[in-house]
Amino acid sequence: MLSSVIIAKGLFLATAGSWVTSGILLASVYKRLNTLNKQQAQQISQLQQHQKTLRAHLEALRQQAEPLMIREVSAMQQIPAEKGTKSAFLQGLLKSNLKLQQDMKLIS
Amino acid sequence: MPATFQVGIDLGTSRSTITTSTGRRFTTATCVGYCKDVIARKRFGRDYLLGEEAVANRLALNVVWPLAEGVVCEDDAAVEATRLILQHLLAQVLPERQPGDQVYAAIGVPAQASLRSKKIIVQITQPLVDKLLIVSEAFAVAYALDRFDECLIVDIGAGTTDLCRMHGAFAEEEDQVTLTEAGNYLDQILHDAILQKYPDVQLSAGIVRTIKERHGYISDMTGPVIVQLTRQGIPAEYDLADVLQHSCLQLALPISRAIQTLVGSFDPDFQAALRHNIIIAGGGSRLQGIDKAIEKSLAAYGGGRATCVDDAEFCGSIGTLKLCADMPDEYWEQLYIEAP
Structure with a gap:
């Protein structure tokens, strides 16, 4: 009788012990998983930030390069805007404004 | 001794900008908000608010946007509002102006106003300045950039899109096109398209404009464009990627067609040069991919190159200021537009 009580107590203690061990292990696994998730989120955020910086850099490079390209095309195809050219445009503008003045007199 | 100031003004449907020979520049929303009642008048201590202040307090005001399709509406309220805005622009940039000082101004108007x-x-403008020059907006952009030969200026504003073909001589009527397909047109299309996809969301003109300015694109981007909107007051996130792209394309198409017409009717020896020197200015130049969309539309014509200006907001007023500054005195003398 006594021996069966001792065996039962022994079994109970062993089972409880294994539950506690499993619990501790499980908690440790969850903790590790949580840490990994956090690390992963941090890395994704860093990568996104990096991607954003690269995109901005790429856009800046594109904007810098395009006027240069335009200037190259212009250099080949266009006569630089000299003082004489500007004067001709200003004269044209004066004429159009003088005409506008005349036309405005005609309408009420 | 009285001083002479030169100012360049870009009076736009949505925003107006001014740049001066003293190095100052200023931009404001082109609107005036008149107090709705005595409570509002007491709260603000004035009869009206201008620009951003009017937009921010619009619930207590009757807001007047005096320019439609790039020109002043012909009613008295619009004329008075325009006068107040011009007065405000000048006061902001010329605080040192004394009685007797001269102000020479150039104002940009749509090419076919x-x-x-x-x-x-x-x-x-007569009572506000001493001499005045009226300039086509697209021409002002060309002048700002010093681009006079074989280039095509596309100035996409809120009320109009102005195109001007530059070919080393003063641009004539046949060199210029004004389209009403511009920023406000896109706002309307975007508004309708959002409501078609999400019928219950709550939109205002300001919300639509903000979405367009933050997310508007025409390029072949993939991925969602998530925007927070409300439905019966409950905020939720909505994907507007396809709506935005499709709507922005509706603006790019008529512009591309107008470019093709101006290129196609140009001297064939110089068409390639014109196609390769397309300059996009105005608020619409901020739409992501508009340059690429225009280039793509010219593929059938032998390809082309389009570039967006760096300073979309001030490019027009810089051009009008430069014109003002370069105009010789003897030319100014011939212009009788003087203060009474």
Whole structure:
């Protein structure tokens, strides 16, 4: 009788012990998983930030390069805007404004 | 001794900008908000608010946007509002102006603005400045960039899109096109398209404009464009990627067609040069991919190159200021538009 009580107590203690061990292990696994998730989120955020910086850099490079390209095309195809050219445009503008003045007199 | 100031003004449907020979520049929303009642008048201590202040307090105001399709509306309220805005612009940038000082101004107007609209602008501006020059907006952009030969200026504003073909001589009427497909047109299309996809969301003109300015694109981007909107007051996130792209394309198409017409009717020896020197200015130049969309539309014509200006907001007023500054005194003397 006594021996069966001792065996039962022994079994109970062993089972409880294994539950506690499993619990501790499980908690440790969850903790590790949580840490990994956090690390992963941090890395994704860093990568996104990096991607954003690269995109901005790429856009800046594109904007810098395009006027240069335009200037190259212009250099080949266009006569630089000299003082004489500007004067001709200003004269044209004066004429159009003088005409506008005349036309405005005609309408009420 | 009285001083002479030169100012360049870009009076736009949505925003107006001014740049001066003293190095100052200023931009504001082109609107005036009149107090709705005595409570509002007491709260603000004035009869009206201008620009951003009017937009921010619009619930207590009757807001007037005096320019439609790039020109001043012909009613008295619009004329008065335009006068107040011009007065505000000048006061902001020329605080040192003394009685007797001279102000020479150049104002940009849509390329094909009617004679009557130009006359209204002149009448409004007359009491505020001493000499006045009326300039086509697209031409002002070309002048700002020093681009006079074989290039095509596309100035996408809120009320109009102005195109001007530059070929080393003063641009004539046949070199210029004004389209009403511009920023406000896109706002309307975007508004309708969002409501078609999400019928219950709550939209205002300001919300639509903000979405367009933050997310508007035409390029072949993939991925969602998530925007927070409300439905019966409950905020939720909505994907507007396809709506935005499709709507922005609706603006790019008529512009591309107008470019093709101007290129196609140009001297064939110089068409390639014109196609390769397309300059996009105005608020619409901020739409992501507009340059690429225009280039793509020119593929059938032998390809082309389009570039967006760096300073979309001030490019027009910088050009008008440069014109003002370069105009010789003897030319100014011939212009009788003087303060009474």
